[in-house]
Amino acid sequence: MELFVMIRFHIFVFTGYEICYSLCEVSAENGVIKQKRLPDHIDNLPERLPVNARFYLKNNHLTETLVPDNLSNELLREARINFLQLDALEICAQLTLRDFSIFKSIKTTEYIDHIFKLKSLYGIPQLERFLKLPNQEMYWTITEILRESNLIQRSKVIKHFIKIA
Structure with missing residues (x-):
């Protein structure tokens, strides 16, 4: 996962140090948005991503939510798959x-x-x-x-x- 974070830094040209960021999973379950930090040693990210979730890079020094309210409805809608x-x-x-x-x-x-x-x-x-x-x-x-x-x-x-x- 550390490699994933470093690649994202290179592609999106983040300002700041890679160590200040972590990979988080945001999911929608039963109308509730849940956010959790993933461990640094995790691998096989595509296999671990549920249909009702997304991965985000989060600045560890900020306490803001990763998904604003207007995007949370979109995430909930995407979670309903036929x-x-x-x-x-x-x-x-x-x-x-x-x-x-x-x-x-x-x-x-x-x-x-x-x-x-x-x-x-x-x-x-x-x-x-x-x-x-x-x-x-x-x-x-x-x-x-x-x-x-x-x-x-x-x-x-x-x-x-x-x-x-």
Whole structure:
């Protein structure tokens, strides 16, 4: 994260020292704007950013809020996302990346333990996690379809899932 702050300083030509600034996350939850400072050692920032949040650089010596009232309404509005607004190709890519990261974490001994029904000290935690994925994705699909009460909207959700598949 320190590298992120230094790059932002270089790009936006901030005045002041990098040490005087920190990375903060501003989120909108249940109509309330929350602001929290992120630790210096955090990595994978894109993966850690929820849909209802933004990152800001904050001067540590100032006590001002990062999001003024007029922007807080925009942040709350952006937090409300409909499934149909999400890009099908991006959903497919993210599901594939998530599934593959679980798949590659499976140890070869887990396969052997599972096939021969061996009881090891380690067990088969990653394999069990991977085996649960189809059911999780199926229940997610069903939930998204049934969430829509309007038949036309349901058909649009089904069409969106077909694009994802």
